Amino acid sequence: NAGVTQTPKFQVLKTGQSMTLQCAQDMNHNSMYWYRQDPGMGLRLIYYSASEGTTDKGEVPNGYNVSRLNKREFSLRLESAAPSQTSVYFCASSELALNTGELFFGEGSRLTVL
């Protein structure tokens, strides 16, 4: 049982480059989330998708775009990377409507922007 899978695990970018972080879950969850985690800042919500076909901004959406490709997949795109986007990115999924709402995380994607 894979749970939540993120790719890539590590990435180094130059300022201005673009990239997409991929996330897939195999638990048939409706809700998916993208967080970033920085030292001293805790976990901050970037975007979330309450269900297939919907996306909403979280606390820190600037500089990011998302796509809920289908029920399983939720991608995060950096169009023009900046050093301030150096962080660890976590994807998570949950089923609030039909279940206990337990949140499951991927292993994280560590991004460095030079």
Place this chain on the structure above:
Amino acid sequence: KQEVTQIPAALSVPEGENLVLNCSFTDSAIYNLQWFRQDPGKGLTSLLLIQSSQREQTSGRLNASLDKSSGRSTLYIAASQPGDSATYLCASVNFNKFYFGSGTKLNVKP
């Protein structure tokens, strides 16, 4: 907006001690409360989830309690071991959003 606070930010105890980690929240209208463990360089692993109608949950040496009226949850770890060293985070769910505390970094000394 819900605010979740975890105190202390760091805790160091000798092996074998029983300990309590605290989590407080400002809005009692929570759907559930979840405790996570995070090892350095790793993702968050779910430890225990307490639904709003429950008072506590237990898993092995871990026991989590929830008191919505006082806005508090505690994670009790019995007979701590060096392998328990990690950062512990709590999160509440309010109106379909998750709110995280900043975590307590636990060090259990052999």
